[in-house]
Amino acid sequence: MSFTEEIKRRRTFAIISHPDAGKTTLTEKLLLFGGAIQVAGAVKSNKIRKTATSDFMEIERQRGISVATSVMGFEYSNTKINILDTPGHEDFAEDTYRTLTAVDSVIIVIDAAKGVETQTRRLMNVCRMRNTPVIVFINKMDRPAKDPFDLLDEIEKELSIHVRPLSWPIGMGDTFQGVYNIFEEKLNLFASIDKQRVQDTIELKDIHSKVLEQHIGEKSAARLREDLELIDGVYPSFHQEDYLEALIAPVFFGSALNNFGVKELLDCFIQIAPVPRCYESVQRRVCPEESKFSGFVFKIHANIDPNHRDRIAFLRIVSGQFERNTNYHHVRLGKDFKFSSPTAFMANKKSVIDEAWAGDVIGLYDSGNFKIGDTLTDGETLQYKGIPSFSPELFRYVENADPMKYKQLAKGIDQLMDEGVAQLFTLKANGRKVIGTVGQLQFEVIQFRLLHEYGASCRYEPLNMYKACWIVGDNKEELDEFRKRKFQYLATDKDGREVFLAESSYSLDMAREKFPSINFYFTSEF
Ligand code: G4P
Numbered sequence: 214m215s216f217t218e219e220i221k222r223r224r225t226f227a228i229i230s231h232p233d234a235g236k237t238t239l240t241e242k243l244l245l246f247g248g249a250i251q252v253a254g255a256v257k258s259n260k261i262r263k264t265a266t267s268d269f270m271e272i273e274r275q276r277g278i279s280v281a282t283s284v285m286g287f288e289y290s291n292t293k294i295n296i297l298d299t300p301g302h303e304d305f306a307e308d309t310y311r312t313l314t315a316v317d318s319v320i321i322v323i324d325a326a327k328g329v330e331t332q333t334r335r336l337m338n339v340c341r342m343r344n345t346p347v348i349v350f351i352n353k354m355d356r357p358a359k360d361p362f363d364l365l366d367e368i369e370k371e372l373s374i375h376v377r378p379l380s381w382p383i384g385m386g387d388t389f390q391g392v393y394n395i396f397e398e399k400l401n402l403f404a405s406i407d408k409q410r411v412q413d414t415i416e417l418k419d420i421h422s423k424v425l426e427q428h429i430g431e432k433s434a435a436r437l438r439e440d441l442e443l444i445d446g447v448y449p450s451f452h453q454e455d456y457l458e459a460l461i462a463p464v465f466f467g468s469a470l471n472n473f474g475v476k477e478l479l480d481c482f483i484q485i486a487p488v489p490r491c492y493e494s495v496q497r498r499v500c501p502e503e504s505k506f507s508g509f510v511f512k513i514h515a516n517i518d519p520n521h522r523d524r525i526a527f528l529r530i531v532s533g534q535f536e537r538n539t540n541y542h543h544v545r546l547g548k549d550f551k552f553s554s555p556t557a558f559m560a561n562k563k564s565v566i567d568e569a570w571a572g573d574v575i576g577l578y579d580s581g582n583f584k585i586g587d588t589l590t591d592g593e594t595l596q597y598k599g600i601p602s603f604s605p606e607l608f609r610y611v612e613n614a615d616p617m618k619y620k621q622l623a624k625g626i627d628q629l630m631d632e633g634v635a636q637l638f639t640l641k642a643n644g645r646k647v648i649g650t651v652g653q654l655q656f657e658v659i660q661f662r663l664l665h666e667y668g669a670s671c672r673y674e675p676l677n678m679y680k681a682c683w684i685v686g687d688n689k690e691e692l693d694e695f696r697k698r699k700f701q702y703l704a705t706d707k708d709g710r711e712v713f714l715a716e717s718s719y720s721l722d723m724a725r726e727k728f729p730s731i732n733f734y735f736t737s738e739f
Contacts, residue, residue: 216534216570220501223572224486225295225529227312230322231330235352239322239469240285240296246479247287247294283514284527284558284574292483295574306332306651307603308512310339311585311633314600315511315529315574317487318346320478325351325358325385325466329371337372344459346487347374350478355403355468357386362443365464375461377451378444379481380474382466383433390429392466392474393417393437395444396451396481402428403473453485489572492531494588494595499532501571505591506533506541510583511600513632514576515666524632525556525576526583531597535569544588544596552577584631602706602737605636605649608678608714609656614670625667629659630707638681638704638712647704647714648673649681678714679721681706683737688730695728706737 214222228243230236285296297316299309313319319340323333340347351364359367365376379396382389391403400415417424420441425434455461463485467474491500492509499507512527535541540549556576557566569575577583586600613622626646630637635650650656656673663669683706686692696703702714713733715721725733 216504217502219534219570220572221488222291223293223295223489223570224318224483225297225316225489225572225574226318226320226482226486227297227299227309227316228320228322229299229309229313229333229336231324231327231332234322234324234327234330234333235469236299236322239320239350239352239475240298242469242472242475243294243296243479244285244287245472246476247289284576286558286573289479290483293573294483295572297574306335307633309336310603311511311600313339313343313345315509315527316345317490317572318348320348320350320482321462322350322352322469323364323368325353325364326356328359328364328367334371337374341373341459346456346459347462348456348478348482348486349376349462349464350469350474351382351464351466352469354382354385354392354466355389355471355473358382361385361440361466365448368462368464372462374459375449375455376464377448377461378466379451379463380465380467380477381437381440381444383429383437389468390433392477393420393441394477395441396463397477400425400428401474401477403468403471456485457487489531492597494597496593496595499595499597501532503532504534505593506535507531507588507590507593507595508535508575509589509597509600510585510587513579513583513585515628515632515662524579524581524583526579526587528575528577528589530569530571530573530575532571533591534571535573535575537565537567541589542592543582544590544594545584546582550582550589554578581628585633602633602636603651604680604682604735606651606680607653607656608647608649608676608681610674610676611637611646611648612672612674614672618667618669621667622663622669622671625663625669626659626671628667629662634659634662636681637707638714640701641703641705642701647676649678677716679717680715680735682713682715682721682733682735684711684713684731684733686728686731691728691730695724695731699724708737710737 228236228240283298285298287294297312299312321333323329349368361382365378368376380392380394382392384390389403391401393400398418400417402413415428420438451463456463465474465478469475489501491498508528508530510526510528513524514527515524537555538551538553540551543550554565557564557569588596613619626637635648635655638647638649640647660671663671699713704712704714706712721733
């Protein structure tokens, strides 16, 4: 296979959802179709969590929460599929945001009874920031669900994206009979007795054919025809370009648990989903087919073996081909590194690979040289953009609890911040350190990891803040005045950038009003 063909057959994406919508179940079913795992029947969702590659952190085993992000690769219809797993727990949302920098598209899972939920909304905002193409899978149609038209309206309104159903449900819950696959013009009937598989797939190019009545009865047939007519009238016809430009989200209905609608989703996905994309670097735009290798680290995974404090840096290959035992340039450190055992992730197994192509994600063993956002190249000085920090929402002062272990604590905090576990701010007024997170759980994770991996103990002190905003202004006088007035709320982030810790949304609004020339940003990249 040629170099370009290798790249073009790759589809790298993430499945995202509000917790409990069915992300794990859908992931597992996709792996089953890809032959990557062999488990008969429906497997309980947390089972895969316990055997998944993502599950190697001790804390994770203890808590049963999928903290880590990992990659599941498999072959399907001559396509190399890379699914990037994202944490199931919303306290680790920032991890998910970063993973989204390494994918070319996403599938959003929505619970048919609950519709759009908080986390769906947040994740979609991140996709929108990057124009990531999105497919929506409306799950749990075997249960009582909201009206499908209402769901589509809700998605359009709440997620600010146009939709186009490519399959349509016939009934729901107890009366769920299956879906009409608009994309392939087929009728997929849901088995009424054995609900574990598609009972029948019937070609049905002409929706007015009497065959429809034979299968789903007169009433449902009439309703389906009416619905499809309405869909054609209301929603624009589907064009792949609109989806690729993130202007429209194709929508599928199904039931992941029952393995229903999943194959159709996968078959359509490999036809329409984007191939590896170009990335912007500070220096220039870099495209996958370029012969020279480059990539960036979007995730660092630590504590695989607590005795060795090994870390795995997850690298998304942006261009060219990666080869084992070859020298590559670590741009930030200005040094060359060779990797003797780079790993690829096939389903729930890791294996050493000799080569990988643009679009793939590989794991590199790391003894502390990598930070999130680091770039590795064939020699060129490139620095990829687009791995922003998001404003944390919870803050605490962090203090050393063991005077003998000051150094360990400093090192531990430093490394955990490099991994992107949380963000560290230093107050300008008194040099106190503040840790900011998006979830309560991270504070516990940090304390646990500092103790178990670095032998250091820390203590937290409460700090009530609303958000951390990166500030920039070109009116020096106003900026100086702001700095003087808000001195006690000013801090620097890990890169020395100026941050304003706003006490409340009111105080932020007031600051915006009084200092109109200053921009307050909720992400570190603007
Ligand atoms: P998540 O990763 O998005 O958090 O969701 P997960 O797949 O773990 O699914 C959450 C729950 O929803 C699980 O039930 C799962 O079995 C169920 N589920 C997923 N897809 C469907 C579906 O199509 N229909 C129905 N009826 N249920 C579905 P649980 O009871 O919370 O866990 P478990 O004990 O079954 O694993």
